[in-house]
Amino acid sequence: MNAGHFPPPKRRGLIVHGVIVFALSAAAGAGFIGLSRAEVGPAFLVSLLTALITFIPIPFFAYRAYALMRADYRLDRDSLAIKWGLRIEDIPLTDIEFIRSADDLIVPLKLPALPLPGGLLGMRRHPDLGAVEFLAADAKKLLLVATAKRVFVISPDDPAALTQTFARATELGSLTPVEPKSVYPSFVVTQAWSSSLARYFWLTTLLLNIGLFVWVSLLIPSMRRVALAPQSAGGVMETMPSSQLIILPLASLLLSVAGWTAGLYFYRWEKERVLAFVVWGSSLTMSLFFLIGLLFIAAAPA
Numbered sequence: 285m286n287a288g289h290f291p292p293p294k295r296r297g298l299i300v301h302g303v304i305v306f307a308l309s310a311a312a313g314a315g316f317i318g319l320s321r322a323e324v325g326p327a328f329l330v331s332l333l334t335a336l337i338t339f340i341p342i343p344f345f346a347y348r349a350y351a352l353m354r355a356d357y358r359l360d361r362d363s364l365a366i367k368w369g370l371r372i373e374d375i376p377l378t379d380i381e382f383i384r385s386a387d388d389l390i391v392p393l394k395l396p397a398l399p400l401p402g403g404l405l406g407m408r409r410h411p412d413l414g415a416v417e418f419l420a421a422d423a424k425k426l427l428l429v430a431t432a433k434r435v436f437v438i439s440p441d442d443p444a445a446l447t448q449t450f451a452r453a454t455e456l457g458s459l460t461p462v463e464p465k466s467v468y469p470s471f472v473v474t475q476a477w478s479s480s481l482a483r484y485f486w487l488t489t490l491l492l493n494i495g496l497f498v499w500v501s502l503l504i505p506s507m508r509r510v511a512l513a514p515q516s517a518g519g520v521m522e523t524m525p526s527s528q529l530i531i532l533p534l535a536s537l538l539l540s541v542a543g544w545t546a547g548l549y550f551y552r553w554e555k556e557r558v559l560a561f562v563v564w565g566s567s568l569t570m571s572l573f574f575l576i577g578l579l580f581i582a583a584a585p586a
Contacts, residue, residue: 288449290357290440292421297402301349304400308345311338319531332530339538343545352402352421357440361453363462364429366438368405368419370472370552374465377458379431383450385443386426389413393437395423404439476551476560485564489540492571496533496578503529503582529581536574543567 315335318327351369358365364380366373386393389412396406396418404420413428413435420426420439427443429436440446476482504527543563551560 288359288446290359290442290446290449292352292355292357292402292439293425293441294352294355294402294421297352297400297421298349300401301345301352301403304345305342305349308338308342312342315339316531316534319528319534335534343541348400348403348405351405355419355421357438357446359446359449359453361456362458362460364450366419366429366436370467370469371419372465372467373419373436374462375429375431375436376462376464377450377453378461379464380450381430381432383427383429383447385447386428386437389428393426399423404437410435472548472552476548481561482547482551482564485561485568486544489544489564489568489571492568492575493533493537493540496536496571496575499575499578499582500529500533503578529578532574532578536571540567540571543570 312335315331315333315338318331319335347369351371355368356365358367361377363377364375366375389410391411393410393416394408396404396408402421404418404423404426406418408416408418410416413430415434416437417434418437420437422439422441425439425441425443427438427440427446429438477486543566547560547563547567549560550556550563
């Protein structure tokens, strides 16, 4: 029996997550633009909160879209492999007690928190099944994969085909014993943290960003206006409200988070870990440049 791929339905989920990321990005962009123009006061606070509140969820929804794009269920005579982004579960066929539709349950399954199309992810407890982990995209196509450890909920685009393939594979029997494998996204963070160089880059970048926020919070009340734009020689100095200094630590922090995430992506593969350190080192250097830039701004006459 050849291996079969039974991916979940992806189109609707990708559209929903794409719209959410676009809307949040537009709102965050509007907040940052308003922040760059506002004086200290209610308008400045509203723009700051808008920018932060709308930007923070963007990586979360972007990762969910990325995970959905990579999602797949692969079934052969030896195992059922569930891949969802950085989450990987490889279950030996001999460990699977049954695969059946969630509609067969007397007590219906409760969907996980934030049950968006393409992103039914998370843990739930069921009175009959115990711990249930969702790695699914469509609430109308849920299948239960029961093991001794826990029950997984998946949603192949063709549930009947996966169920029939599992029945045939069970009848034929396993060819090669397979070890169970569970990989969680947090595993990459833990593995990278064990590297002293990665810890140095992460902690130094974090301290630089904290220093930026502290310094800006001290400068804003003590300086009414600052020179942020390039100045022409011999011309009238163009200044802006000091409240706009908040843009520097915010930009540094957001770029640092993006760099940290990109580094983790490369760190997953042994051959590309050098790229991860290059990205983390670049994030550290960028935060240092923001700090040096703030030094020059603070020293310039306004």
